[in-house]
Amino acid sequence: MSLVAGLMQKARRVPAHIAAGILLGGLAAMPIGLPTAVVLGTLGGGWGERAFGPLGVPLGIALTLVLVPLTFFAVGGAFGGAIAWSLERIIHSVRRHRGGAA
Numbered sequence: 001m002s003l004v005a006g007l008m009q010k011a012r013r014v015p016a017h018i019a020a021g022i023l024l025g026g027l028a029a030m031p032i033g034l035p036t037a038v039v040l041g042t043l044g045g046g047w048g049e050r051a052f053g054p055l056g057v058p059l060g061i062a063l064t065l066v067l068v069p070l071t072f073f074a075v076g077g078a079f080g081g082a083i084a085w086s087l088e089r090i091i092h093s094v095r096r097h098r099g100g101a102a
Contacts, residue, residue: 018084025080026073033072037065 041064048060 015088017088018081021084022077022081025083026077028080029072029076030069033069033076036072037068040064040068 041061044060044062044064045057046060048056048058048063050056052059
């Protein structure tokens, strides 16, 4: 089984509300992630120049502008998914405690 097929098979098992929590959490992190990426892009250009010379400047900027927002999306998505999962556990616990009516 290929990596993509394995990931798609696992993605089908994720409940819709958890997937929505991951997506919303990731999107909520973008207003912070994008400006941070722009600011850190200047540092990325400097690091690229130090590592690869003058041609490394656009490489460092491009990598920074891609990796920083992805990192913010991943962290925000993790928090969003965790919140959705926690709310699901709370709702199930309340339903069990009340005898099925919640």
